[in-house]
Amino acid sequence: xxxxxxxxxxxxxxxxxxxxxxxxxxxxxxxxxxxxxxxxxxxxxxxxxxxxxxxxxxxxxxxxxxxxxxxxxxxxxxxxxxxxxxxxxxxxxxxxxxxxxxxxxxxxxxxxxxxxxxxxxxxxxxxxxxxxxxxxxxxxxxxxxxxxxxxxxxxxxxxxxxxxxxxxxxxxxxxxxxxxxxxxxxxxxxxxxxxxxxxxxxxxxxxxxxxxxxxxxxxxxxxxxxxxxxxxxxxxxxxxxxxxxxxxxxxxxxxxxxxxxxxxxxxxxxxxxxxxxxxxxxxxxxxxxxxxxxxxxxxxxxxxxxxxxxxxxxxxxxxxxxxxxxxxxxxxxxxxxxxxxxxxxxxxxxxxxxxxxxxxxxxxxxxxxxxxxxxxxxxxxxxxxxxxxxxxxxxxxxxxxxxxxxxxxxxxxxxxxxxxx
Amino acid sequence: xxxxxxxxxxxxxxxxxxxxxxxxxxxxxxxxxxxxxxxxxxxxxxxxxxxxxxxxxxxxxxxxxxxxxxxxxxxxxxxxxxxxxxxxxxxxxxxxxxxxxxxxxxxxxxxxxxxxxxxxxxxxxxxxxxxxxxxxxxxxxxxxxxxxxxxxxxxxxxxxxxxxxxxxxxxxxxxxxxxxxxxxxxxxxxxxxxxxxxxxxxxxxxxxxxxxxxxxxxxxxxxxxxxxxxxxxxxxxxxxxxxxxxxxxxxxxxxxxxxx
Numbered sequence: 001x002x003x004x005x006x007x008x009x010x011x012x013x014x015x016x017x018x019x020x021x022x023x024x025x026x027x028x029x030x031x032x033x034x035x036x037x038x039x040x041x042x043x044x045x046x047x048x049x050x051x052x053x054x055x056x057x058x059x060x061x062x063x064x065x066x067x068x069x070x071x072x073x074x075x076x077x078x079x080x081x082x083x084x085x086x087x088x089x090x091x092x093x094x095x096x097x098x099x100x101x102x103x104x105x106x107x108x109x110x111x112x113x114x115x116x117x118x119x120x121x122x123x124x125x126x127x128x129x130x131x132x133x134x135x136x137x138x139x140x141x142x143x144x145x146x147x148x149x150x151x152x153x154x155x156x157x158x159x160x161x162x163x164x165x166x167x168x169x170x171x172x173x174x175x176x177x178x179x180x181x182x183x184x185x186x187x188x189x190x191x192x193x194x195x196x197x198x199x200x201x202x203x204x205x206x207x208x209x210x211x212x213x214x215x216x217x218x219x220x221x222x223x224x225x226x227x228x229x230x231x232x233x234x235x236x237x238x239x240x241x242x243x244x245x246x247x248x249x250x251x252x253x254x255x256x257x258x259x260x261x262x263x264x265x266x267x268x269x270x271x272x273x274x275x276x277x278x279x280x281x282x283x284x285x286x287x288x289x290x291x292x293x294x295x296x297x298x299x300x301x302x303x304x305x306x307x308x309x310x311x312x313x314x315x316x317x318x319x320x321x322x323x324x325x326x327x328x329x330x331x332x333x334x335x336x337x338x339x340x341x342x343x344x345x346x347x348x349x350x351x352x353x354x355x356x357x358x359x360x361x362x363x364x365x366x367x368x369x370x371x372x373x374x375x376x377x378x379x380x381x382x383x384x385x386x387x388x389x390x391x392x393x394x395x396x397x398x399x400x401x402x403x404x405x406x407x408x409x410x411x412x413x414x415x416x417x418x419x420x421x
Numbered sequence: 422x423x424x425x426x427x428x429x430x431x432x433x434x435x436x437x438x439x440x441x442x443x444x445x446x447x448x449x450x451x452x453x454x455x456x457x458x459x460x461x462x463x464x465x466x467x468x469x470x471x472x473x474x475x476x477x478x479x480x481x482x483x484x485x486x487x488x489x490x491x492x493x494x495x496x497x498x499x500x501x502x503x504x505x506x507x508x509x510x511x512x513x514x515x516x517x518x519x520x521x522x523x524x525x526x527x528x529x530x531x532x533x534x535x536x537x538x539x540x541x542x543x544x545x546x547x548x549x550x551x552x553x554x555x556x557x558x559x560x561x562x563x564x565x566x567x568x569x570x571x572x573x574x575x576x577x578x579x580x581x582x583x584x585x586x587x588x589x590x591x592x593x594x595x596x597x598x599x600x601x602x603x604x605x606x607x608x609x610x611x612x613x614x615x616x617x618x619x620x621x622x623x624x625x626x627x628x629x630x631x632x633x634x635x636x637x638x639x640x641x642x643x644x645x646x647x648x649x650x651x652x653x654x655x656x657x658x659x660x661x662x663x664x665x666x667x668x669x670x671x672x673x674x675x676x677x678x679x680x681x
Contacts, residue, residue, distance in 0.1 A: 082436040253635045253642055277635045299636035320462075322636060345602055372599045374563075376637040377615055377644065382473050383592035 004359040030054045030075065036061050040346075043067050051075040051098065059083040059103075064090050067203045071097030079103045079113070085132065094123040103132035105160050112137035112162070113151075116144070124149060134162035135183065142171040146178060153183040155206045159230075163188040164205070167215075175200060182206075186228065189215040198222060208233050209250070220245055231256040231276060242417070244388040245296060249275045257298065260285040267291075270415050273298055279321070282308045290313050292414035300326045300366075309333040317411045318342060318361070322379075325361035325402070326368045332402045336361065338410040341350060348409045362398045364391035425497070425510025426517070429490070433518040442478065444517065446526025452536040464548060465631060467527065471552045472624045476559045478616035479519055479583050483563025484517055484580045489571050494681055504663050508676045511563055512669065520556045524549055547630050550633050551623045554661045558619050559584070568675050608643045615644075616657060619664045626657055 025044065034037040037058055039049045048068045051320035052075060059079040063069070063086065074097060079085040081255070086095065093116075100113040104359040112134035116122050122144035129135045136150035145392030146165060151386030155161030167173060167189045176198040180186035186202025189195060189212035197220045209225030210232045212218070220242040225232050232251030235238070240263065257276035258268070263285040271293045273279035279298040280290065284307040293316045295301035301321040304311070305331025313334060318324045319342040338354070340347035346357035365384045368375050378384050391398060433439050449470060453463040492513065497507050503513060531537070563580055570576035595614055599607055615621045628634075629648050634641035647653040 118506065251632070251635050253638060255635065368596060368600070372603045372607065373638055374611045374640045375596055375599050376640050377611050377621070378592050378595060379628060379633065379637065380469060380624060381592045381621070383589045383596070387593075387596075 061086045063088045066092035072101040084111050084115045085113045088119050088173045092121040096125045099128040101130040104145040105133045116141045135164040138170050140169045145174045148177045149180045152181045167192040185211040233259040235261040238264040242268045244270045246272045256281045278303050313410045314338050323366045326366045336404045338406045340411045345409045355407040358403040358405045360403045363388045367398050422506030422510045426513045429440035429511050429514030443522035443526045456553045464539050468627050479556050479559035480563045480584045483560040484567050500534045516560050538617045557665045564670045565672040571586035620674045
């Protein structure tokens, strides 16, 4: 009987690897080894450390060789409110399926459940983190992945709480399908480039759902930022792309769907902004494309200050917002065109789907409020309605050049944001 | 007094205008609940109707009713009945029928169509309370004006102007003042100016109840702090009650002295 050569090749390959000692060993914690540290001490690079169910009271578990820490049935690693739980200092480390809890609050050191220090090719996946000061803290690391983790904190006061996912000087990391709740910031990035933030849920955090500064070329797709203390704030970054995200119910006196400060050359499209005090707040942000978003039931849909230039706002739907656009400037340099405004009352005689009369989204009242904030107490007063109406008929005070020259008669039918998760 | 109250109340119950008023609120509430689907949004829209329309309707209805029943009033005055009970009875009759139309007109559809949470029910009851107080205020004002002006056209004009002033012009002056003194801290001023006008006070306290404070920035925070305290609640409720008591007592005083 002859074996076909194809059959033999895999065996040959395996045999070669075995002789080279490259097939990883599996070390079993909870069976042969009593603690993860013990197993780590004997592990060779590339080994798999399987952790079986149980509660392991360990902290400062330092992983300094490439290996995989694999939890079976969510074993609990309890840091006993002392130090970091796990510190990764080697490349190609995976941590999968652990339940890490009780990392101490520290005002000097940023203690975290999983601390990645200057590592590459890490994979942190499907872990449950509970009451950890910082959740996953990536520091000067790159080419890794943080996926499917559930990070639930117990933050009460901003000053004594940490961030769920924290990236500092990182590059080329994928952060996906995580759930971040009850921390200070849900997802925090500083000096981190080429990061992909996809399908995460960041909810009920004390401060920001998403917060980044000095982080360029990042993509944010299909995330949900909901009911965070101050919404989302992003600053001093360029070339960011935000698509199909949901910014929901960020309601409070200092709360924003997104606050953009010094954000340049970005794209914000196909997002949903619903029930936020301010949908998008723009300050010194230039050359942004804001298109095909839905703004519904916000206090202000857009609040674009006079320091913003050359932004294009097009094909968005503005529905039932208290104010569609607020601005503090009488001149403006942004382009509003082909949006749908639910308050538009014009007509379309030639039936081309575009209103024949331009729509002016800045009401006189919102302009007055910019000048004298106290005037907001007259919100919904009959006088204010009359005032807005007269100004609409003959605009005198509101920015002359802020108008949508081709308002859509019907909502723009665009791709919907992700409704899953 | 109760006899006269009963008499004018049942007299008004036979009037079709009372039913129009009732049906108006019922249709609007049902429509809003049905169309918007969201109870919170419906309450916000009702707010606009309540703070503008209730004062207007109460004023006009009060004026018309007082003038129309003047012959009957004079007939009653010839009888051995105390003046105070005649006029108070009439006032209560009108107030009760208007308030009942308003309350039932909103409550009936709300019970049948609204799937409310407890918090929204509280908001709705606050709205109903404010509406009732506004009815009491503006019927009293209307009666006072009607009693002092025997010339019907003049009385009518003054009533409408009063409404126009409180509902519209007051806010205009308010804004002008704010713009004029924009360099000064104006929180206290706007708080006082709001408390002084029953329509502004009703609207603002309702908006704050509906969690609009966040939208109002720093001013909203100041207002929320004021209206949130028991002191603020007390001040605003007593301001509204004073707005009922003032015109009503004035009306009764003029009525006691007037030579018919």
